[in-house]
Amino acid sequence: MSNLIDAEAGTERFGSYEAELKLVQADYSQQLDQIPELTGEPRKAAIAKVERALEEADELLGQMRIEKSNVPAPSKNKVNQRLRNFESDVDAAKRKLKSFADDRRALFGSRYKDDPEQDDHLAQRQQLLSTTDRAERSSARIQNAHRMALETEEIGRNTLSDLHSQGEQIRHTRETLHQSEGFTDRSIKTLRGMARRAATNRVITIAIITVLVLLIIAVIFSKFR
Secondary structure, eight states: OOOOOOOOTTOHHHHHHHHHHHHHHHHHHHHHHHGGGOOHHHHHHHHHHHHHHHHHHHHHHHHHHHHHTTSOGGGHHHHHHHHHHHHHHHHHHHHHHHHHHHOHHHHHGGGOOOOHHHHHHHHHHHHHHHHHHHHHHHHHHHHHHHHHHHHHHHHHHHHHHHHHHHHHHHHHHHHHHHHHHHHHHHHHHHHHHHHHHHHHHHHHHHHHHHHHHHHHHHHHHHHOO
């Protein structure tokens, strides 16, 4: 039997079905090994159990074929080879089970006789048990899928809530930046006004000093004239 697929991105679902299939294979392989030692009702019960296990294996193989399309290209060859190995194992188990089911003397024990009507009743009974068991497994799978859908929906809601919260924070940050830009513009205008007033005061101061110097020179000149 194949080993579990290496954990790689995009192969998780395939690997999950593969792990489940290996458990089913271990179960029906054990039953197949026990069937040759059984006769009568225990043998029929074991055969019916293996039939149900093989039906479950077929369902898992179907899910694996679906998930195979989602596997990344680098892992395709590995996945295809392992899937073929599983299919080969299941087909071999089916052939082995058929050989056991065809051995009617071992199946019916000392009560064996060629009775088609009895065979039909047995087949119908086994088919009914198989259908019931398959329906239960399908129901369990549907419930599991529904649970996963609810979990995914909850994750989606949480993600949308986080995105909305982050959007609000971004908008608040943008508004704060706009306010800061306004404060900066007003500060620059104020500094420019102060610079202009300082320049004006400097010119006035220089003019006053110049006038005073001229007056002093005029006074001195008038005394020595």
